[in-house]
Amino acid sequence: MTRITRLDAPLVVGSGVAGLTVALGLPRVYVISPPDMGSTWWAQGGIAVAWSSDDSPRQHADDTLAVSGGLGVEQIVEILTKGGPAAVENLIALGAQFDRDPDGELLLAREGGHRTRRVLHADGDATGAEVMRALLAAVESDDRIVTIPRRVLDLVMIGDRVTGVVTSEGKKREVLLAPAVVLATGGAGRLYSHTTNPPAVTGEGIAMAGRAGARLADMEFVQFHPTALDVGKDPMPLLTEALRGDGAILVDAHGRRFMPQYHPMAELAPRDIVARAIFWQYDRGLGGAYLDASSIIDFAGRFPTVNAHAHSVGLDPSEHLLPVSPAAHYYMGGIDADVNGRTSVPGLWAVGECSSTGVHGANRLASNSLLEGLVFGARVSADVSVSMVEPMGEPIAPKEAFDLPLVAGPALEDLRQIMWDRVGLVRTGPGLWEARNSLLELETVLRRTVAGRVAVELSLMVTLAALRRSESRGGHYRADYPEPDPMQEHRTLIDPARAQMTGVS
Numbered sequence: 001m002t003r004i005t006r007l008d009a010p011l012v013v014g015s016g017v018a019g020l021t022v023a024l025g026l027p028r029v030y031v032i033s034p035p036d037m038g039s040t041w042w043a044q045g046g047i048a049v050a051w052s053s054d055d056s057p058r059q060h061a062d063d064t065l066a067v068s069g070g071l072g073v074e075q076i077v078e079i080l081t082k083g084g085p086a087a088v089e090n091l092i093a094l095g096a097q098f099d100r101d102p103d104g105e106l107l108l109a110r111e112g113g114h115r116t117r118r119v120l121h122a123d124g125d126a127t128g129a130e131v132m133r134a135l136l137a138a139v140e141s142d143d144r145i146v147t148i149p150r151r152v153l154d155l156v157m158i159g160d161r162v163t164g165v166v167t168s169e170g171k172k173r174e175v176l177l178a179p180a181v182v183l184a185t186g187g188a189g190r191l192y193s194h195t196t197n198p199p200a201v202t203g204e205g206i207a208m209a210g211r212a213g214a215r216l217a218d219m220e221f222v223q224f225h226p227t228a229l230d231v232g233k234d235p236m237p238l239l240t241e242a243l244r245g246d247g248a249i250l251v252d253a254h255g256r257r258f259m260p261q262y263h264p265m266a267e268l269a270p271r272d273i274v275a276r277a278i279f280w281q282y283d284r285g286l287g288g289a290y291l292d293a294s295s296i297i298d299f300a301g302r303f304p305t306v307n308a309h310a311h312s313v314g315l316d317p318s319e320h321l322l323p324v325s326p327a328a329h330y331y332m333g334g335i336d337a338d339v340n341g342r343t344s345v346p347g348l349w350a351v352g353e354c355s356s357t358g359v360h361g362a363n364r365l366a367s368n369s370l371l372e373g374l375v376f377g378a379r380v381s382a383d384v385s386v387s388m389v390e391p392m393g394e395p396i397a398p399k400e401a402f403d404l405p406l407v408a409g410p411a412l413e414d415l416r417q418i419m420w421d422r423v424g425l426v427r428t429g430p431g432l433w434e435a436r437n438s439l440l441e442l443e444t445v446l447r448r449t450v451a452g453r454v455a456v457e458l459s460l461m462v463t464l465a466a467l468r469r470s471e472s473r474g475g476h477y478r479a480d481y482p483e484p485d486p487m488q489e490h491r492t493l494i495d496p497a498r499a500q501m502t503g504v505s
Helices: 017-024 057-066 074-093 127-140 204-211 271-283 304-312 369-384 411-422 429-446 450-468
Strands: 003-006 011-013 029-032 145-148 151-158 161-169 172-177 181-183 222-229 249-251 290-292 322-331 334-336 348-350 396-398 501-503
Touching: 011 017, 011 161, 017 029, 017 127, 017 369, 057 074, 074 127, 074 369, 127 369, 151 172, 151 204, 161 181, 181 204, 204 334, 204 348, 204 450, 222 271, 249 271, 271 322, 348 369, 411 429, 411 450, 429 450
Parallel strands: 003 172, 011 029, 011 181, 029 145, 181 348
Antiparallel strands: 151 161, 151 396, 161 172, 222 322, 249 290, 290 322, 396 501
């Protein structure tokens, strides 16, 4: 018999910036916190916000839309940028400490795609850790918030409404029923062999929403960070975009700068352009790619996290060129959600990277992701608090949630390599078909575990969405269709078939 527990308040799945922001806005809430740290902790980049007197939310919105590949939704982008200053003020009120100048004014950095300096940082390149420190301190001091250390395997439904989750604690399974469920589970970077994302970022929330029949959006749009330290580590250490904002340049093995030939903004071009330029440096035998940060004064003091990563492999950023490669970093696709996080399935909300609202379009502007979690997390909590429904009836869930072992075998690494080779930065029709066929060959084996099932479901959806979009736009680049097609300037929506459900008993 599976244990069933009825909760008296909403359930938030995920404990990063988005999930904790939702939790802090609710009168009472349960937060499921997975045992592994998610992406927020690892975020070196800062929080983009129109803070200075010569900036404005309108300019921030214009920059966000400019890099979105024509798919950013203006109304939603304006909600993000207008809500930015207040969201940062709230975070500071919770105790977050951002870098300041000698006069006590907040320091603002410039990153790729931004016309001006508007990015807040903490401890140079440890913004995510500082944001999490402040949020967790607030959560831990608030007795309205109950944290449950579990892993979530699937959603539970009563009729057509999401009413809870199936959790695991070791080999034990437990069903938690709640009046509302919010997914804040992060992205899906671990689908790729080259990624900056930690092991917990597997796309589980997106996959379980799809199995519940929730509409998914923009699954083809994956953002590859241009500069991950290429020293054989998994995940790959991130070399924050703020390095280039402070004057670091990209060079080949002979020290020759190459970005000016790819874009007028050179190293500060939008991420997709810089990432593909680095890819071509390797693919076309043009001398590889290295980050030259020797011009940055007091590198260790300005960027202690990057400095530690480099020194751990015997590199000194003030003296050595740093080998870089693009890596899967952020997912613009995910669970289709409105401005309040509502999905197409009643009882289910999504927020943060697992959601796809149209705020990033086909390509995310640097340092808008932490801001997204803060701004839209607050909106979700406000909506959930007036939309709860007590679960009544017979709960059902996918049978596999109770039967499968959790950890995938070596076939998962095969999948990650297929995705990198064929569904990565530069895609082609034949390559995508090869990926589809290879994934289908692995599917039977992968579906024998929870992790494998998630990976193959999402990978197939990303691949098929990329096949359908026969153009290049934002984070999706087709070498056989290298230009954008005005007729395809629209979002991609997918309505997955609901998984076969079984009664919970």
